[in-house]
Amino acid sequence: MKKGQMELVWIRFRKNKLAMLGLIVMVLLMTVCLSAPLWLDYSKVTTQSIINAYQAPGGGHIFGTDQFGRDLFARIIYGGRISLFSGLITIGIAFVVGVAMGGTAGYFGGVVDTVIMRFCDILMSVPGVLLSMTIVAALGQGLVKMLIALSVAQIPRQARTVRAAVMTLRGQEFIEAAKCCGTGNTRILLKHIIPNVLGPLVISVMSGLGGTILSIASLGFLGIGIAPPTPEWGTIISENQASLMYYPFLGIIPGLCIMIAVLSLNFIGDGLRDALDPKQKN
Amino acid sequence: MEKLLEIKNLYVNYKTDEAVVHALNGFTLDVYKGETLGLVGETGAGKTTMCLSTLRLLPEDIGEVVSGSIKYNDIDIMKASKNQMRQLRGAEISMIFQDPMTSLNPIMTVGEQIREVLDLHYPDMPPKKRDTRVDDIMKLVGILPERKDQYPHQFSGGMKQRIVIAMALVSEPKLLLADEPTTALDVTIQAQILELMKALKESFNSSMVLVTHDLGIVAEFCDNVAVVYAGSVIERGSIEQVFSRVKNHPYTDGLFNCIPDLTSEAKRLTPIPGYMADASNLPKGCKFADRCVRCREKCKETEPELQEVDKGHFIKCWYADERSGET
Numbered sequence: 001m002k003k004g005q006m007e008l009v010w011i012r013f014r015k016n017k018l019a020m021l022g023l024i025v026m027v028l029l030m031t032v033c034l035s036a037p038l039w040l041d042y043s044k045v046t047t048q049s050i051i052n053a054y055q056a057p058g059g060g061h062i063f064g065t066d067q068f069g070r071d072l073f074a075r076i077i078y079g080g081r082i083s084l085f086s087g088l089i090t091i092g093i094a095f096v097v098g099v100a101m102g103g104t105a106g107y108f109g110g111v112v113d114t115v116i117m118r119f120c121d122i123l124m125s126v127p128g129v130l131l132s133m134t135i136v137a138a139l140g141q142g143l144v145k146m147l148i149a150l151s152v153a154q155i156p157r158q159a160r161t162v163r164a165a166v167m168t169l170r171g172q173e174f175i176e177a178a179k180c181c182g183t184g185n186t187r188i189l190l191k192h193i194i195p196n197v198l199g200p201l202v203i204s205v206m207s208g209l210g211g212t213i214l215s216i217a218s219l220g221f222l223g224i225g226i227a228p229p230t231p232e233w234g235t236i237i238s239e240n241q242a243s244l245m246y247y248p249f250l251g252i253i254p255g256l257c258i259m260i261a262v263l264s265l266n267f268i269g270d271g272l273r274d275a276l277d278p279k280q281k282n
Numbered sequence: 283m284e285k286l287l288e289i290k291n292l293y294v295n296y297k298t299d300e301a302v303v304h305a306l307n308g309f310t311l312d313v314y315k316g317e318t319l320g321l322v323g324e325t326g327a328g329k330t331t332m333c334l335s336t337l338r339l340l341p342e343d344i345g346e347v348v349s350g351s352i353k354y355n356d357i358d359i360m361k362a363s364k365n366q367m368r369q370l371r372g373a374e375i376s377m378i379f380q381d382p383m384t385s386l387n388p389i390m391t392v393g394e395q396i397r398e399v400l401d402l403h404y405p406d407m408p409p410k411k412r413d414t415r416v417d418d419i420m421k422l423v424g425i426l427p428e429r430k431d432q433y434p435h436q437f438s439g440g441m442k443q444r445i446v447i448a449m450a451l452v453s454e455p456k457l458l459l460a461d462e463p464t465t466a467l468d469v470t471i472q473a474q475i476l477e478l479m480k481a482l483k484e485s486f487n488s489s490m491v492l493v494t495h496d497l498g499i500v501a502e503f504c505d506n507v508a509v510v511y512a513g514s515v516i517e518r519g520s521i522e523q524v525f526s527r528v529k530n531h532p533y534t535d536g537l538f539n540c541i542p543d544l545t546s547e548a549k550r551l552t553p554i555p556g557y558m559a560d561a562s563n564l565p566k567g568c569k570f571a572d573r574c575v576r577c578r579e580k581c582k583e584t585e586p587e588l589q590e591v592d593k594g595h596f597i598k599c600w601y602a603d604e605r606s607g608e609t
Contacts, residue, residue: 110343173384179339180379181372181399181449191398192387 012275019271022264029261033080044074045231054247063253066240072250076257079231084261086147087213093151094212095205098158103189103197105159106166117163120156128153128211129218136224146225150215154208161204165197199276206269210262217258233258286457286489287313287336292350294331294340294513301562305331307513307569309350310588313457313489318480320500320521321493322537323510324558329493332510333377333459335359338367354457373403376450377459378479381466382442386434392445393430396420399453415452423448423478440471447475451482458483458490464499476503497537501525509534512559512569515588519595531597532574568600576601 013019049069057064063072105116123131135149169175170193178188219225220234228235233254240250294306306328313319321329334340336352338359352359354375357366379385387395393416400412407415417427423444425437434442443463450458460479464472476492480503483490492504500507501521508518509531517524517531524530527538536554556573559565565572571581580600588596591603 173379173381174387176339177377177379177385177446177449178387178398179371180337180377182368182370182402183372183398184368187402192390195389196387 009272009275013271016271016274018267019275022267022271025260025264026268029080029264030084033077033084036077036081040074040077042074042078044071045078046070046229054243056247057249057253064247064249066236066250067243072236072253075231075236076233076254079233079236079254080257080261082143082226082230082232083213083216083234083258086143086150086216087209090147090150090154090212090216091205091209093147094154094158094208095201097151098155099162099194099197099201101155102159102162103166103194106163107170107185107189107193109167109170113163116159120159123152123156124160129215129222132215132219133222133224136219141224141227143226146216146219150212150219153215154212157208158201158204161200162197165200166193169193169196199273202276203269203273206265206272210265210269213258213261213265283314283317285312286315286317286355287311288351288353289332289336290351290353292332292335292352293348294328294335295346295348296341296344297346298344303561304564305345305513305561306335306350307564309510309514311508311515311518313491315456315489316487317506318483318490318492318504320504320507321491321510322495322497322500322507324495326558326561327510328513329510330461331513333461333491333493336459337371337375337377338362339371369403372399372455373453374455375457375459376453376455377461378443378446378450378463380462382439382446383466385446386442388434391431391433392437393420393427396430396445396449396452399449403453419448419452420445422451422482440467440475443467443471443475444478447479447482451486454486454488456488458488459493460490461493462495463492464494472499479503497541509537512561512564514569514598515596516570516598517596518588519592523592523595529591529595529597529602531570531599531602532576533570536573576604 047070049065052061052065052069053067055061055065055069057072061071061073063076066072066075101116101120105113126134131153132146132149135152136146139145139148175188175192178192183192216225216232217234217237220232221238223238226232226235228239236254237251240247244251289309289311292306292309293304294309296303296305309328309332311332321332323329331340331345334345335347336354336359340346347360354370357370359367362370386392396419397412397416400407400415404412416430420427420430425441425444425448429437434445437445443466447463458479463479464475467475476499479490492500494500504521506518506520507524508515509524510516511533517534524534527535530538533554536552539552540554542551554573559569559572565582567583568574568577568581568585571577574581576599578600586598586600588598589602591597
């Protein structure tokens with residue numbers, strides 16, 4: 001009976017086959033990408049060899065080579081490092097800021113709510129990728145700047161989810177009961193409201209993470225994300241644009257990577273939402 | 283006896299877009315140390331409003347205290363700082379809510395929720411001691427301390443209410459406001475819970491205001507009773523004084539006539555005619571005048587004061603000494 005909460009969540013999560021598949025794929029992807037420097041020399045990413053250009057997958061190069069004869073496998077692995085971890089950092093920033101903004105807006109209401117949410121509305125009225133592009137254009141290219149740009153685009157979505165959830169919770173009796181016990185506003189927000197909001201938030205964060213990875217790839221594809229020759233999934237597709245007609249694997253492989261990553265994240269998000277709900281009986 | 287809580291001439295309004303609702307109109311009530319006071323009245327009479335005003339937790343922007351004073355010990359609740367109020371809530375004055383299903387946080391273990399009151403009010407207490415206090419209070423309310431790591435949904439309604447009571451009592455408050463603590467429970471559990479609250483109240487020597495619709499509960503568990511009608515106390519006295527039915531407010535009388543009596547031959551109960559006065563459009567004189575059998579011209583013009591008919595027995599009626607026809 002006395003099982004930790006995390007253990008219970010894990011037991012419920014394990015029952016969801018798709019979510020488990022997503023988790024395994026994601027863990028695999030992350031370990032492979034993270035441990036890359038240990039077994040794959042970075043020089044393989046950049047070494048050009050024109051004679052070996054456009055080699056089909058298999059043979060000496062698992063994923064083949066691109067127009068400059070660079071090993072696509074190495075580029076995909078190192079590109080994944082950037083795609084996945086920029087995604088995580090972006091969504092981390094968006095999560096913290098979004099929770100703070102949405103929580104404050106939803107809990108206090110009134111003028112605070114109006115100011116914060118109208119600001120979010122303004123941000124939301126511009127398409128995410130366009131907003132990021134504008135910010136990158138204003139700040140200049142670079143990893144950190146891109147992270148900021150992408151977070152800003154994600155914040156309003158997170159803030160909205162949090163706010164909506166907080167507003168329904170605010171009127172609940174257990175919040176009133178907490179007030180009756182002499183609990184202060186900050187503590188009510190942090191201990192009673194935010195943990196109750198985590199369920200819907202997890203799914204929004206997970207799909208946000210998928211979306212962010214897509215955005216990073218889009219920015220890369222548009223040539224305003226990570227600057228070549230640094231590999232990144234979107235950038236790789238973009239670099240090989242001209243040869244996609246004749247050597248489709250150059251687009252299909254990085255494209256599949258993006259798809260698999262985003263799909264696994266969405267599965268994990270769904271699984272977590274179900275597992276985190278303590279009311280769910282098994 | 284010493285006064286613990288003193289509410290004087292309290293007027294509370296709820297402002298909505300359509301109208302101003304006068305929830306409390308000259309509500310005057312003293313609660314003495316060690317007393318169990320039953321607060322009886324119809325829905326909308328202002329019982330909950332009184333509890334919330336005492337904790338200064340009226341809904342913001344809507345509920346407003348127009349005039350009057352609330353004093354707890356020597357603290358003026360109306361003038362106390364926010365910080366002071368937070369210190370009072372939970373530690374000195376606790377409230378038990380109507381519905382145990384919704385007054386517990388669904389994603390915190392019950393032990394954590396009981397412990398939070400201690401965390402808030404006794405930050406200096408060693409954590410070990412807080413844990414033992416939680417265990418002790420859980421034993422007192424009849425729930426195995428081993429279950430403190432479980433979540434509210436794993437408990438039945440009656441057990442949840444016990445947990446809510448444990449939360450309210452863990453800091454041994456001086457004043458307990460129980461807002462219909464048994465309404466959501468079935469009758470067998472009701473008796474248990476009330477018995478438990480009474481025992482705990484006595485062991486901590488605190489005062490309790492028990493809000494209820496049920497005169498039977500009042501007779502059984504309370505020392506004194508206050509009847510509320512349209513936002514003011516219209517009768518207050520000891521159980522003996524009120525229930526002996528020698529002198530009563532006509533409304534209280536009407537309430538008694540609505541209780542089925544096994545010994546009487548009556549075929550039908552005698553209800554109080556009409557509805558409670560519209561709180562957004564109150565009559566000028568006595569609020570009960572429209573429905574009252576004793577009503578005269580004077581009642582419609584001027585409102586009576588609470589007057590002492592016997593020692594400790596107050597009735598708010600011009601003709602308090604009269605008996606209205608019994609059935």
